[in-house]
Amino acid sequence: MxxxxxxxxxxxxxxxxxxxxxxxxxxxxxxxxxxxVYVVAPDSPQSGMGxxxxxxxILRIKPAYFPVKGVTAHTTSGTPVDCVKLAIYKILHRKxxxxxxxxxxxxxxxxxxxxxxTMSAAVExxxxxxxxxxxxxxxxxADADFSAAKIVARKMSMEVIxxxxxxxxxxxxxxxxxxxxxxxxxxxCRQSAGYWTDSFDERNAPSGEVYYWLKGEFTNPDKGEDxxxxxxxxxxxxxxxxxxxxxxxxxxxxxxxxxxxx
Amino acid sequence: MxxxxxxxxxxxxxxxxxxxxxxxxxxxxxxxxxxxVYVVAPDSPQSGMGxxxxxxxILRIKPAYFPVKGVTAHTTSGTPVDCVKLAIYKILHRKxxxxxxxxxxxxxxxxxxxxxxTMSAAVExxxxxxxxxxxxxxxxxADADFSAAKIVARKMSMEVIxxxxxxxxxxxxxxxxxxxxxxxxxxxCRQSAGYWTDSFDERNAPSGEVYYWLKGEFTNPDKGEDxxxxxxxxxxxxxxxxxxxxxxxxxxxxxxxxxxxx
Numbered sequence: 256m257x258x259x260x261x262x263x264x265x266x267x268x269x270x271x272x273x274x275x276x277x278x279x280x281x282x283x284x285x286x287x288x289x290x291x292v293y294v295v296a297p298d299s300p301q302s303g304m305g306x307x308x309x310x311x312x313i314l315r316i317k318p319a320y321f322p323v324k325g326v327t328a329h330t331t332s333g334t335p336v337d338c339v340k341l342a343i344y345k346i347l348h349r350k351x352x353x354x355x356x357x358x359x360x361x362x363x364x365x366x367x368x369x370x371x372x373t374m375s376a377a378v379e380x381x382x383x384x385x386x387x388x389x390x391x392x393x394x395x396x397a398d399a400d401f402s403a404a405k406i407v408a409r410k411m412s413m414e415v416i417x418x419x420x421x422x423x424x425x426x427x428x429x430x431x432x433x434x435x436x437x438x439x440x441x442x443x444c445r446q447s448a449g450y451w452t453d454s455f456d457e458r459n460a461p462s463g464e465v466y467y468w469l470k471g472e473f474t475n476p477d478k479g480e481d482x483x484x485x486x487x488x489x490x491x492x493x494x495x496x497x498x499x500x501x502x503x504x505x506x507x508x509x510x511x512x513x514x515x516x517x
Numbered sequence: 518m519x520x521x522x523x524x525x526x527x528x529x530x531x532x533x534x535x536x537x538x539x540x541x542x543x544x545x546x547x548x549x550x551x552x553x554v555y556v557v558a559p560d561s562p563q564s565g566m567g568x569x570x571x572x573x574x575i576l577r578i579k580p581a582y583f584p585v586k587g588v589t590a591h592t593t594s595g596t597p598v599d600c601v602k603l604a605i606y607k608i609l610h611r612k613x614x615x616x617x618x619x620x621x622x623x624x625x626x627x628x629x630x631x632x633x634x635t636m637s638a639a640v641e642x643x644x645x646x647x648x649x650x651x652x653x654x655x656x657x658x659a660d661a662d663f664s665a666a667k668i669v670a671r672k673m674s675m676e677v678i679x680x681x682x683x684x685x686x687x688x689x690x691x692x693x694x695x696x697x698x699x700x701x702x703x704x705x706c707r708q709s710a711g712y713w714t715d716s717f718d719e720r721n722a723p724s725g726e727v728y729y730w731l732k733g734e735f736t737n738p739d740k741g742e743d744x745x746x747x748x749x750x751x752x753x754x755x756x757x758x759x760x761x762x763x764x765x766x767x768x769x770x771x772x773x774x775x776x777x778x779x
Contacts, residue, residue, distance in 0.1 A: 305568030305598070306631045313728040314717070336567070336632075337731070340715050345729065366644060369568045369761050370598075378763075382628060382712060414775060423710075424765040440778040445764040448685075450644060453602050455576070466575040467607065469599070494777075496768035499631050501640075502707040503686040506758035513676060515756075516702040 264290035264416055267351035267385075269338040271301040271359065271372025274319055274330050278358035281401035282390060283323040285408040286355065289416065293351070294321050295342035298330035302361075304372035306379070307334045316341055335376035343383065353416055354380035357390035358404050360397075364429045364483040364493060365449035365475060377425040378499050386415045387425040389497075393487060394432040403438045404430040407492045410441070420496075427495040431487045439490035446495050447482030449475035526552035526678055529613035529647075531600040533563040533621065533634025536581055536592050540620035543663035544652060545585040547670040548617065551678065555613070556583050557604035560592035564623075566634035568641070569596045578603055597638035605645065615678055616642035616687075619652035620666050622659075626691045626745040626755060627711035627737060639687040640761050648677045649687040651759075655749060656694040665700045666692040669754045672703070682758075689757040693749045701752035708757050709744030711737035 266286055270279045274296040283292055298317070314333045321328035331341050335356065343350055356376040363371040373389045380387025388411055392404040407430050420426065427446075431438070451471035458466055475484045483493035528548055532541045536558040545554055560579070576595045583590035591608055593600050597618065605612055618638040625633040635651045642649025650673055654666040669692050682688065689708075693700070713733035720728055737746045745755035 300573060303570045303572040305566070305570065305637060307567040307569040308565045308632050308731070310565040310632075310731055311562060313720075313730060315726070315728050340731065341717065341729065344715055345717050345719075366761065368763050369640065369644075370570050370572075375567065378631065382631075410777065414777065418775065421765070421768045421771060424768045427763075443769055443772045443775075443777075445766060445769065446762055448762070453606055455603065455607050457607075458575075464577070466577050467603065468575060469570070469572055469602065494772065495763075496765035496772055497763045498765035498768075499628065499763075500708055500710070501630050501689075501757075501759045501761075501763070503683070503758035503760035504707065506683045506686045506760075507705055507707065509683060510705045510756065510758055513680065513705075515672065515676065515705075 264352035266290040266292045266353045266355060267342050268292060268294045268355045269296050269335055269376045270357055271304060271335045273297050273300045276360060278360050280322055281405050282355055282358045282408055283326050285405035286412045287323060287325055289412055292326045293347060294326050294328040295338045295346055296330060297335060297338060298332055301334050301372045303370050304334045305370050306336055306375040308336045309333045314341060316345060335372040336379045339376050339379040350383060350385050353412060354385045354387035355412060358401060358408060359391035360399060361391065361395045362393045362429055363391040363427060364487055365447040368427055368446060368497060374427055378497065381423055381425040382499055386420045388415060389427050391429045393429065403433055403435045406435055423498050423500060424496045427497045428492060429483060429487055430492045431490060433490060437490065441494055442486040442491040444483040444486050444493045444495050445481055447475055447484040448477035449473055449484060526614035528552040528554045528615045528617060529604050530554060530556045530617045531558050531597055531638045532619055533566060533597045535559050535562045538622060540622050542584055543667050544617055544620045544670055545588050547667040548674045549585060549587055551674055554588045555609060556588050556590040557600045557608055558592060559597060559600060560594055563596050563634045565632050566596045567632050568598055568637040570598045571595045576603060578607060597634040598641045601638050601641040612645060612647050615674060616647045616649035617674060620663055620670060621653035622661060623653065623657045624655045624691055625651065625653040625689060626749055627709040630689055630708060630759060636689055643685055643687040644761055648682045650677060651689050653691045655691065665695055665697045668697055685760050685762060686758045689759045690754060691745060691749055692754045693752060695752060699752065703756055704748040704753040706745040706748050706755045706757050707743055709737055709746035710739035711735055711746060
């Protein structure tokens with residue numbers, strides 16, 4: 256499973272739930288024998304941080320305790336993307352052979368990919384030409400069962416170590432909340448065209464001041480059987496190749512008819 | 518210029534530099550006569566926030582002074598994406614007819630689009646099926662000359678009000694640092710395959726503690742004349758249709774050959 260007969264792959268693990276989450280331990284356990292494993296994770300939860308990067312403030316790095324034997328761990332004061340950059344340039348002093356992010360507590364399928372700190376770390380890996388995978392389990396519980404997710408994470412890590420990934424592409428892997436024996440398999444998918452209908456809970460502070468909490472309800476009108484949502488709802492782990500080229504290439508010809516310079 | 522003979526379009530303006538920036542005033546001035554203009558902007562700078570959304574904390578909204586006559590303005594304590602959601606669901610109580618973000622102080626061309634709070638607001642508009650445009654001027658100066666950017670912003674806003682945009686697509690518009698008379702025109706482009714080579718400045722706090730500042734140098738090996746970087750370097754404003762479907766559709770067939778279920 257190694258990409259060279261001489262040395263073990265260097266595996267960098269990060270996440271957005273922070274270094275104390277169960278998911279990042281599960282991920283490290285799943286791949287600990289596949290290479291030299293370094294954890295560089297946020298010192299506090301960073302869910303919903305999207306592709307945020309710290310450009311107007313300072314960053315700190317601290318050595319950290321990590322409960323999986325053989326792992327070298329650090330925390331940073333930054334976002335998941337900051338963790339990737341700090342790991343490469345200040346901790347490892349090289350690009351890892353594989354970047355893993357997660358295992359996230361909660362889904363990053365469909366439109367969730369654009370809000371996801373977990374996936375932003377994987378996308379940053381693709382930007383840096385590092386084979387990268389983000390893993391998410393469809394279970395928010397602090398004591399979620401990561402058994403099936405660990406099997407998927409190990410399998411996909413081995414595949415990507417041996418095969419690599421196309422340039423500019425990382426993988427968004429979501430795992431349904433199922434026992435390993437009930438998982439039907441792994442399915443390559445496209446991102447489903449689901450969306451959130453948002454609302455805000457309005458509350459009053461003791462001072463009387465009004466404040467808001469974001470709430471939302473996910474809707475998926477996209478019935479395609481090639482989508483991540485279909486796979487997850489039918490017992491499969493979904494694997495979506497994900498890119499950072501946001502160009503809507505299909506719209507260019509249409510826009511060129513606008514004659515903007517007349 | 519109106520999309521209906523009966524009522525003026527509702528135009529929502531946000532940004533990531535915060536409500537006090539010169540760029541958001543320039544944008545409001547550029548479009549004030551095209552519709553009813555509402556500003557909902559962060560109460561402090563949010564550059565580099567990517568598609569961050571506040572899901573683990575509370576949000577506040579406050580009425581705000583805005584120096585352009587006829588504009589109704591609010592600040593929020595959230596990110597640019599939070600501003601869009603709060604504007605729709607708690608301030609306007611409807612979707613605007615046009616969402617404008619910017620004018621950002623600094624480029625959001627090429628790979629910058631994924632880190633950009635300005636563009637995340639526009640992308641959130643596309644997610645909400647609102648025609649949306651992000652504008653950025655290639656000048657970080659607080660006293661930057663927005664003359665050319667205002668002409669481009671007005672032109673593109675009028676076009677999008679009258680023509681709409683394809684589903685799932687917003688526009689990433691960057692304007693070079695040129696006088697209006699030197700601007701050669703507007704060019705529909707793809708996102709260039711540029712990247713940042715990062716480094717970190719290492720410093721010591723008075724306590725002796727080490728901390729870091731992110732630095733970076735932009736490199737663009739992509740010499741295509743259909744890119745935003747080419748357009749900007751050759752005197753054109755660049756217009757990149759931008760989408761939130763991150764699926765690397767071209768990679769699906771390749772990945773399907775991996776036989777992951779054997």
